Amino acid sequence: MLPNTLTRKATAMEVMMSCFDDAVLIDHLSCDNTAYPASSLRAAHRTMQVHLECLVGQCPAKSAAHRALEEAGRLTPDSGRQRH
Ligand SMILES: [Zn+2]
Numbered sequence: 001m002l003p004n005t006l007t008r009k010a011t012a013m014e015v016m017m018s019c020f021d022d023a024v025l026i027d028h029l030s031c032d033n034t035a036y037p038a039s040s041l042r043a044a045h046r047t048m049q050v051h052l053e054c055l056v057g058q059c060p061a062k063s064a065a066h067r068a069l070e071e072a073g074r075l076t077p078d079s080g081r082q083r084h
Contacts, residue, residue: 030061037065044068 029036029050037047047065054062069075 031059032061034060034064037061038068041068041072041074044072045074 029047031051031054037044044065047061048069051059051062051065056063056066066075
């Protein structure tokens with residue numbers, strides 16, 4: 001017998017993948033959610049904004065967003081203050 005957790009994880013992932021929509025953004029903004037910030041650059045940017053008060057390395061969501069932006073070469077110094 002396989003534990004239900006395996007199936008459950010796959011299902012949760014599928015749900016997440018189909019839910020990247022601004023309307024449900026709120027659901028993705030918890031500090032524990034690293035799947036959302038890693039899903040797209042836009043999501044990563046949003047995450048950085050929302051987790052301004054959090055610290056990279058302490059907040060899993062911000063760390064994931066930071067890394068995604070860094071890998072994409074989109075990380076600008078002092079990005080929190082830039083608004084064009
Ligand atoms: Zn956070």
